[in-house]
Each structure stands twice: as structure tokens, then as C-alpha cells.
Amino acid sequence: MGRIVLDKVSKKFGDVEVIPPLDLTIEDGEFAVFVGPSGCGKSTLLRLIAGLEEVTSGDVIIDEEVATQVPPSKRGLAMVFQSYALYPHMSVRKNIAFPLRMAKVDAAEQERRIDAAAKALNLTDYLDRRPGQLSGGQRQRVAIGRAIVRDPSAFLFDEPLSNLDAALRVGMRLEISEMHERLQTTMIYVTHDQIEAMTMADKIVVLQAGVIEQVGSPLELYNTPCNRFVAGFIGSPTMNFLEGDEAAKLGAHSIGVRPEHVAISTTDGAWKATVGVAEHLGSDTFLYVHPTDGGEAMTVRVDGEFSARHGDTVYLTPKAEKIHRFDAVGLRIT
Amino acid sequence: MSTRTLPRLLQSPAVLLLLVWMLVPLGMTLYFSFIRYVLNSLRRPEWTKPSLSNWRGFGNYEFVMNSKDFWFAIQNSLFIVCSILFATVILGILIAILINKAFPGQGIVRVLLISPFFVMPAVNAVLWINMILDPVLGLNGLAVAGINDLIANLQNAPLVGGFFSLWPEFEPISFRATQTSAYAVIMMVTWQWTPFAVLIFMTSLQSEDQQQKEAAVLDGAGVWSQFRFLTLPHLGRPIAIVVMIQAIFHLSLYAEIEIVSRGNGNKNLPYLIGEFANNNIGAASATGIFAVILANIVAIFLLRMVGKTLME
Numbered sequence A: 001m002g003r004i005v006l007d008k009v010s011k012k013f014g015d016v017e018v019i020p021p022l023d024l025t026i027e028d029g030e031f032a033v034f035v036g037p038s039g040c041g042k043s044t045l046l047r048l049i050a051g052l053e054e055v056t057s058g059d060v061i062i063d064e065e066v067a068t069q070v071p072p073s074k075r076g077l078a079m080v081f082q083s084y085a086l087y088p089h090m091s092v093r094k095n096i097a098f099p100l101r102m103a104k105v106d107a108a109e110q111e112r113r114i115d116a117a118a119k120a121l122n123l124t125d126y127l128d129r130r131p132g133q134l135s136g137g138q139r140q141r142v143a144i145g146r147a148i149v150r151d152p153s154a155f156l157f158d159e160p161l162s163n164l165d166a167a168l169r170v171g172m173r174l175e176i177s178e179m180h181e182r183l184q185t186t187m188i189y190v191t192h193d194q195i196e197a198m199t200m201a202d203k204i205v206v207l208q209a210g211v212i213e214q215v216g217s218p219l220e221l222y223n224t225p226c227n228r229f230v231a232g233f234i235g236s237p238t239m240n241f242l243e244g245d246e247a248a249k250l251g252a253h254s255i256g257v258r259p260e261h262v263a264i265s266t267t268d269g270a271w272k273a274t275v276g277v278a279e280h281l282g283s284d285t286f287l288y289v290h291p292t293d294g295g296e297a298m299t300v301r302v303d304g305e306f307s308a309r310h311g312d313t314v315y316l317t318p319k320a321e322k323i324h325r326f327d328a329v330g331l332r333i334t
Numbered sequence B: 001m002s003t004r005t006l007p008r009l010l011q012s013p014a015v016l017l018l019l020v021w022m023l024v025p026l027g028m029t030l031y032f033s034f035i036r037y038v039l040n041s042l043r044r045p046e047w048t049k050p051s052l053s054n055w056r057g058f059g060n061y062e063f064v065m066n067s068k069d070f071w072f073a074i075q076n077s078l079f080i081v082c083s084i085l086f087a088t089v090i091l092g093i094l095i096a097i098l099i100n101k102a103f104p105g106q107g108i109v110r111v112l113l114i115s116p117f118f119v120m121p122a123v124n125a126v127l128w129i130n131m132i133l134d135p136v137l138g139l140n141g142l143a144v145a146g147i148n149d150l151i152a153n154l155q156n157a158p159l160v161g162g163f164f165s166l167w168p169e170f171e172p173i174s175f176r177a178t179q180t181s182a183y184a185v186i187m188m189v190t191w192q193w194t195p196f197a198v199l200i201f202m203t204s205l206q207s208e209d210q211q212q213k214e215a216a217v218l219d220g221a222g223v224w225s226q227f228r229f230l231t232l233p234h235l236g237r238p239i240a241i242v243v244m245i246q247a248i249f250h251l252s253l254y255a256e257i258e259i260v261s262r263g264n265g266n267k268n269l270p271y272l273i274g275e276f277a278n279n280n281i282g283a284a285s286a287t288g289i290f291a292v293i294l295a296n297i298v299a300i301f302l303l304r305m306v307g308k309t310l311m312e
């Protein structure tokens, strides 16, 4: 079990309110991802759930029980830190055994659980090494191993992959997703990486300045962002926004269209533009174009085959049904 | 000229200087320890000049080992050094942890804590033995007198008087006595050197990883487990440094021993060397060589022990 409910939770550091009162429910077995710009309070929120920070007001409810006053070790949650936070003086085996040892689990049972975790995480050959003798990916796996052996009711991850290189990150991402499929345990995962959020989450929570902007499945957020912030934050490259006449024509204060929802042609289309920089990724090319009427620069995603050079003139046509409309305060118009 | 030669050439004066610096005194000590060499002898005036013709072999060593204070001095040296190490390391860790947390007036408290370290050893010894440990005029004497007065007054009190009249009159401890002078030295040196330990441990505590602690909290570790499994291993190296440096310093304590009791009941090897050196340089040199050997044994032994117990 691991249903976590935040009931009007708020947090102040001194006089600074980092998180205004906030409600959130994470269902048992769900993979929830917190995303948001740096400093928006993702880590703070996670630490409030873990009990490493005290809430200023409101309640954290874990499995229908108010856990606000429960000490971190009694909440049954396991956390994986960005810096791994392994114990440097202990071998991998002792690191993984530490929570069991603290819980006074008997030796045979400890052995069994460590072996199971080591096997699942491919750590069997490294059990007698010190953390300092492991690569970043292996250290991350040890940190996860230390979390798994406790059999927690939920896992909390704070940007666990941000110290790894790109290839390893993809690998670990898959491993964590697979682990979630296997264990079916609640996971809360903090990241500022779009792709991690989109690929791993059952539910994404978009935060800005401590406020939840939107909660939903990855596709919900992608297809129907409820405001301009979410629209701009989810999706890569980010959505193009247009204001003024173009927006007014559609009865909105501003409109947004994703780079992949703009058709491009060299002969005719709705908007005329000149090509600035072209980024060739192989399968796709991102064109940064400048409308000839002097509007904001836009990004367009075109097929890798499309050839365009700096200074070429192109014509853009947004797909009408994929245009998002926003009002003056940035809320979505449906 | 190969690329190596020039650097070697440039280093050589420093290396030579260091070699001379270390080897000459050691060589001379060794030389003196194998010959008969005294400062004054009416009977054998030829012994007052160091010369190979006065060769005595291991005679000086035998003489020293058979002298009545030698084994006592070794034992006492070890006792004093180990007690000081034990006390400074434990006090150092406790105080360092205590003042590592932020509190108002932290800066001043830290400076005050460090200040004993800046007192000269001889001054430290004089202050302690006269102002604190003196059985009449020192804090020791005054405190015991105060307690005795209090008890005397309470004996006249109604109700509890009967109980207190069973109490004896307390005697202040004389720290210049044969049995206690070593404790006096241990106390004053501990007071002086605890700041050194605090300083080193405090620096180390500040570099401790806070996320490890948080991870340990989530893993269910209490305050004691965090200390035992995280802080103490983290302090392993600083403890080794404190132990090493202090062991070497305290094996050569002299001023305190001289001032407390002039070696009465409390000699260590340097003090013994000093006594021999009043006349018998050969015996003093042999004792010096014993001191070098002892220092090496102690250093190696302590390093091993600290390394083993803390690094698991």
C-alpha cells in the first residue's frame, strides 16, 4: 500500500513561503513525476512527504493515516538522492544491509534480501566493494538497492539520474520503469528532464513557484495543457506562441502551436518566414525561422529529408485542430 | 644532460640540508651511546672527552636498563601519553559535535575554546599546579574546604543533621605527591591539547555530507547509530592525525613534569635523559635511542589500532 495525500500542505522557510497550501493525491501503485523549473519547490515537496522537512501547516496522509507528526523512519518510505548519499566507509553489501540492520532484521533474512536486490540490480559482483570504487551508474543502483530491501510503501526519487551521462540515463530510466512494473509500488519521481517525465509517468505534476499548475497523464498535458505555462513547459522543443492579430483572428489573447504541428512548404502557406538556424538531428530537423512580418521567432519540426539553408524563404501552415488558444491571463480557452 | 638531472641537481641542497639536519644529531647520539662519556670525573679524566678509545659497546644500554627508574619511566611515559590521547580524543569529539550546531555567540565560544592552546606549557603547568590543584590555595583546596564547611554547618541543622554527622571530613588531594603527580600532568596537558583535537574534528565535521545523514535517518538510524556508523568513520582520519601528532609531542613532555614534582614519582624517558645528562652523556644518549625506538613503536601501534577500529 502507498496512497499519499497532501492536505493543504504548505512550507515556509523563515518568512519566505516556498509552497503555498497545496492539495495532491497520489494513488497506490502510481508513478508520479514532479516537474517544474529550478527552484520551484520540487525537492522541498518530496522532503515534506519524506518527513525530512516539517510542514508549516496542513497534513501529509499516508495510507489513510495522518503522518505529519510521524518521524521519517516510521513513514515506511524510501528515498533515493541525487548525490546517491551512499555510506562511503561501508561496502556495498553493508550499505544495502544498513536499513535492515537498523530494523534488526535477522541475519539470514538480511542475506536473502540483499542477494535478491543485488541480483535484480546486477550488483552481485560488486557487493564487497566500497562506493568509491564504483561507477556513477553502479552507485545509483546501490542507492536503489538500499531503498528496495526495506520493502517500502513508496519510493521517493530526487533527480536520481541527473549525474549520469545520456546513454546511462536512458538505461537507468528503463530499469526504474521496469522496477515499477514489477513491484507495483507507488513512486514519486522528481526531475526537470522532460523526456523522463513524459516516458515514465502515470501522472505528471507540473509545479511553478510551489503552486501546482496541472496534474494529469503525460498525453493529457501534451494535448490539453490548461495554461500557457504548462503548454510551454511540456513538449520539446517548446511550443510557439503568437499574440496580436493572429491570435485575435481566433478570438484569443495568444495562441500556441507545437513545432511538430506546423506544416512547411517552399511554395505557399499561411505565414511567410526566413530560415535562421537549422539543427539536423538525423530523423528530424529543427528549423528556427523568423516570420517576415517581424513577429517572434518560431521553431518548426520538419522531416530529416527536408533541406533548407540559412536565409531560404519558407511558408508555414499550422494544423488548425492543433492550435491551443489562451486568454489574457494565460488560461486555456476551450 | 638528461631531463632528470637538472631537477635532481636543484633539489639536492635541500635534501642534503635535511639529511645533515637529521642524521648528524642521530649519528652523534648513537656514537655517544656506545662510548664512555661523562662531563666530570676526577677519577677517570680521559672519559670527559668523547673518543673511540673509550668504546663501551652496549655497556651504556645495559647500565640504563638496569638503572632503577628506566622501566618505570617507560611505563609512566606510556601511561601519560595514552591517558592524554584517550581524554583529548573523547573530549575533542564531544565538544566538536556540541559546538558544530549553530548557536548565538558561536564565534566567541570557539575562540575561547581554542585559547588554552596558546598558553606556553611551562606557564600552563605553573597555573594549574598553583592555582587549581594546590591543596591549600588552589581551587582544589578551596573547593574541599567549602564542602567541609557546608557539611559542618549542615551537621548543626535540625532533621538532616544526624545524617550529615556521619560524613567524614574531606581531604584535598595533593597533586605533588608521588602517587598523584602523573594525574596532575595528564590533567593539565589534556586541558591544553583538547582545543587542538576540537579544532581538527570541527573542521572535519563541517565537511560531513548532510544527505548521508538524511539517508540514514530514513533508513531508521537513531542519533547513536548515525554517530557510530557515519560520523565516527568520517572522523577516522582526523583522529589518526590527532593521535599521531600528540603521541609524538607528549612522549617528550618535560616542563610539566619538572614543575609539578621535579620527577618525583613521575618520570618519563625525556626526564630520565635530563637526569642522566647532568653528568653521564653516554647513558643519556642510550636512553635517547630507547626513546626513539619507543616513539616508533607507539606510532606504528597507534596508527594500526586507529585504522582498524574505525574503518571497519
Ligand SMILES: Nc1ncnc2c1ncn2[C@@H]1O[C@H](COP(=O)(O)OP(=O)(O)OP(=O)(O)O)[C@@H](O)[C@H]1O
Pocket: A013, A018, A036, A037, A038, A039, A040, A041, A042, A043, A044, A045, A192
Ligand atoms: N533550507 C532552506 N532554507 C531556505 N530556503 C530554502 C531551503 N531549501 C530550499 N529553499 C528554497 O526553496 C525553494 C525551492 O527549493 P527546492 O530545492 O525545493 O527547489 P527544486 O524545485 O528542487 O529545484 P531544483 O530543480 O534546482 O532542484 C528555493 O527557492 C530555495 O531557495
Ligand SMILES: [Mg+2]
Pocket: A042, A043, A044
Ligand atoms: Mg531539487
